[in-house]
Amino acid sequence: MENDHNGNTRFNFDAKVSAYDLAATYMSPWEKAIKESNPLGIMCSYNMVNGKPTCGNPESYNILKEWGYEGYITSDTDSCESIYDSKKGHGYVKTGEEATALCLQGSTDIDSGHGLLSTYNRYLESGVQNGVIDRELVDKALYNSYKMRMRLGLFDGKKTKQNAYTRISTDVVQQESHVQASLNAARKTMTLLKNDKKILPFTKGKVVAVIGESSNSGEDILGNYVGPICPGPNRKKTFNCVATIFDMVKKLNEQGTVNSISGQTLLVDNVNDVDQALDAANQADYVVLTISNAVREIGGGEAYDRMNLTVGNAQLNLIKKVLDVGKPTAIVMINGGVISLDEGIIEHQNANSILNAWMPGQHGALAVAETLFGDNNPGGKMPVTMYKNSYIHEVDFLNISMQAGPGRSYRYFTGEPIFPFGHGLSYTTFSMSIESTSSCVVNKPSDECKFRIKTTNTGHRLGDEVVMVFFKPTHVDGQQQASLAGTPVLMKQLIDFKRITLAPGSSRDLVFDVKGHQLGLIDEDGNRVLQKSAFDIIFSRGFYEEGLQIRVPIKVNTEKQHMLSPFNHKWW
Structure with missing residues (x-):
């Protein structure tokens, strides 16, 4: 605020x-x-x-x-x-x-x-x-x-033995290993939210129209709180050394050929120029359609509050009209905070593919283009819940309670999200199985239950999958209730996850150790305690589709309450 x-x-x-x-x-x-x-x-x-x-x-x-x-x-x-x-x-x-x-x-x-x-x-x-x-x-x-x-060695004199920090050369700036680390991080964050009709990946060498806010901005993919990135006079902020999404789509698209004719890449980045955007979309074989809240007035930032979860009317109008053209279209989201897609976008019959690129950093444009053309297989998962825009009218944001209104985050939200925490698709397919679904019992905080989850790439290309482990209280202190007295119902809680890369047809066993102390619950005084209770342990590859979860019961069978971490510093 x-x-x-x-x-x-x-x-x-x-x-x-x-x-x-x-x-x-x-x-x-x-x-x-x-x-x-x-x-x-x-x-x-x-x-x-x-x-x-x-x-x-x-x-x-x-x-x-x-x-x-x-x-x-x-x-x-x-x-x-x-x-x-x-x-x-x-x-x-x-x-x-x-x-x-x-x-x-x-x-x-x-x-x-x-x-x-x-x-x-x-x-x-x-x-x-x-x-x-x-x-x-x-x-x-x-x-x-x-x-x-x-x-930090800031007082080490020239005649004294200098520490490692004073010997760092400017040669390390933009060294190849750093570039690759940044690029790899961006690749890993690409989160495919929707891919109906297998619109993605696109084929290179076609006519591609890149349309929308932030599509040709190096600044916007960096976030909205950055200092000087590129060399410029008088330390003035410049971003001309940062490739844009259009730059990288053009580069990769025009590497491909069709009938010996190089691909063509069109650009319309003025969201008010609807006629030009429609003309480009009609010419194109594919459309890359960006939606962005990178501008502070829309997405918030230093000295700016967000007033809603969507974007401005100009963007919404452009997006809907371009979708109406009916060309194979990938919506690419450029955002820090969540953008709600329910303002006539997610419901649109032609909104078949949605890629959340977040604000992917200096080399993020290449990661976006690689993902659109299939050189990078997306494997990211939603780290937040995508609420409907109406959510802002259901919660008093001056009320800090996580349970206010319909609740905040996947742990307490009782409504229906557009996309839930943990959701994310791939260009390949996976299956998940478990050796045994028998109930496990822990008697004290140091006890553990070991689970072996077999994950298999059932598709035809290399890909990443993330297996998440949640616990969900079902009974507490012998009662059929999901919370301690005086505390809210916890929907579920992430306690572990593992990300793996699998070749087509290959499998890997992932071992998860769920320890007794991880099943502690918070009481109304802020103490974390372990007591007689029962839980479902949920192994999940995402919460958007059926068949992506395995549930195993686990019991805490202790006669006394174990104090795991007391809350000793109440000042009010």
């Missing part, structure tokens, strides 16, 4: 979050990232959570310490200002000295941004002199800030 919404902005909003939602949803990714990846820098935000500023809440830092965090904390651009600025921020305290003290108590080591006008720069010295700020907190913040600079 960037701009004013009923008096709320990102600078003054107070998010009211239950202990259950904090533990089950909002804190869980942070805990996993800190424990498994050991990050050394975290940024706190402007807003408050349950009545306390995020940059000035000692309990937030205590939680981080409990997880083993040893890095520094920086504010968003002078978030400490919001703590005392009652006009722009939430005015939690009255003075800049008090705000500085509170930020330091919350372990905000660096108050970033605004230079000489930052809150620390203006009020730290006087706050110490006036006894408002504890000098020990200042020393601690200074230590944490400079510790990271020391580790």
